[in-house]
Amino acid sequence: MVLSRTSQYAVQALIYIATQPRGEPVLNRDIAERLGVPSAYLAKILQTLCKQGLLDSFRGRLGGFRLKDGMHSTSLLQVLLITEGPQFTESCVLGLKVCSDETACPLHNEWAPVKKKIIAMLTQSTLEDLAKSVLTGKYRLADIPVSFVSALP
Amino acid sequence: MVLSRTSQYAVQALIYIATQPRGEPVLNRDIAERLGVPSAYLAKILQTLCKQGLLDSFRGRLGGFRLKDGMHSTSLLQVLLITEGPQFTESCVLGLKVCSDETACPLHNEWAPVKKKIIAMLTQSTLEDLAKSVLTGKYRLADIPVSFVSALP
DNA sequence: CTACAATCGGACATCACTATCCTGTAGATG
DNA sequence: CATCTACAGGATAGTGATGTCCGATTGTAG
Structure with a gap:
């Protein structure tokens, strides 16, 4: 019913990055602070997302993801x-x-349509869509209230 | 997308018990062997299910759950x-x-109907229904094929 | 070139879930 | 009562996900 912490952080971070101006790298430190998650751990996750081709990373000054x-x-x-x-x-x-259609567990046939619905929903939701809805201000990306005013595009 | 081991074992064990003749206690040892799961761990789970009122347990000879x-x-x-x-x-x-309807995460509104479907499916599936479908022989309750030879010397 | 900022990545620490061990207790049987 | 059987439950160990630390590496700016 709930995703792993790693997945949660990844999704939150990606949505947050998508809300920021395109092309401008975002600091891992800033993402971690904004989301209220451990920055060292988040860094590992972002590195993985880089290797998988979702993110670019830049070192040095003006670096970030x-x-x-x-x-x-x-x-x-x-x-x-x-x-x-x-x-x-x-x-x-x-x-x-x-657990295939041929050798199925007792829940297999009940679960199949539910799984289909989950996958459809996950396929349909894109980062830019989610980022847009966050920018309307109607949705919260993290528990911690934003102590500073985030920049609006 | 997947349940905890504890939940898996609990569901499997309960369905298995439901396939057995009513009123006759089933040995923890037999359930564990049938499902291919660690018996000591399963015992804890069954004890919890007892405390929560799903199972009765009996000690001594002719005992079981x-x-x-x-x-x-x-x-x-x-x-x-x-x-x-x-x-x-x-x-x-x-x-x-x-994460309520008022203070929602970006996925809240997308997830709500999916969650509803999951809960409906879980509410609709009862142990006796699942036991019946297992008894038809069309479904597998565990990975280990039941050769059913307790080759104890 | 030098200094600094920021990611990279290996090693280590922590925690919850999972799994095992062992002794105690209760019921059945003769 | 004696004894076997099976659950009860506390203590303990393994394991993978989570979280932390620190030095190495890379890029930018002056």
């Missing part, structure tokens, strides 16, 4: 396949190693 | 609320401590 070109339309499913692993959409609810 | 009267119609949701905790249906996908 930014969304790679064209990655604003990345879906949540693509993100979760990275953070939860490629078996994210495959694994059996009861943990059976083999 | 059986479904409490009327508990054959228990839904999966009731089971998971025990094994995953009462916040199972409440928690935010992004892990926010507060």
Whole structure:
């Protein structure tokens, strides 16, 4: 019913980056502070997202992370396949190693349509869409209230 | 996308017990062997299910666990609320401590209908229904094929 | 070139879940 | 009562996800 911390951080960070002006790298430190998550841990996650081609990173002054070109339309499913692993959409609810339509667990047929709906929702939600809805101010990206006024584009 | 081991074992064990003749206690050892799960760990889980009123337990000879009267119609949701905790249906996908309709995370409104579908499915699935479908032989309750030879010397 | 800022990445620490061990206790049987 | 059996439950260990630390490396600016 809930994602792993790693996935949560990844999604939050990516949405936050997507709310920032395009092309301008965002500091890991700033993202961590904004989201109220451990910065060293977040850095590892962002590095992974870099290796998987979602982000660009820049060292030195004016460094930071930014969304790679064209990655604003990345879906949540693509993100979760990275953070939860490629078996994210495959694994059996009861943990059976083999659970196909032929050799199904008792929940397989009940779960199938639900899974389909989840995947549809995750495929449909893109980073730029989510970033837009955050920028309307109607949604919260993190628990910690923003102590400083974030820049509006 | 997948339940905790504890929940998996609980659901599997309860379905298995529900497939056995009513009123006759089933040995923890037999359940563990049938499911291919560690028996000592399963015992803890079954004890929890006893305390929560789903199971009766009997010590000594002819002992074991059986479904409490009327508990054959228990839904999966009731089971998971025990094994995953009462916040199972409440928690935010992004892990926010507060995420209501008023203070929503960016995924809240997308997730709501999906969550509704999940809960409907879990509420609808009862132990006796699942036990019945297992008894048809079309579904597997565990990975390990039941060769059913207790080759003890 | 030099100094500094920021990521990179390996090593280590922590915590919750998972799993095991062992002793105690209760029930059944003769 | 004696004894076997099976659950009860506290203590303990393994494991993977999570979180922290610190030095190495790379890029920018002066």
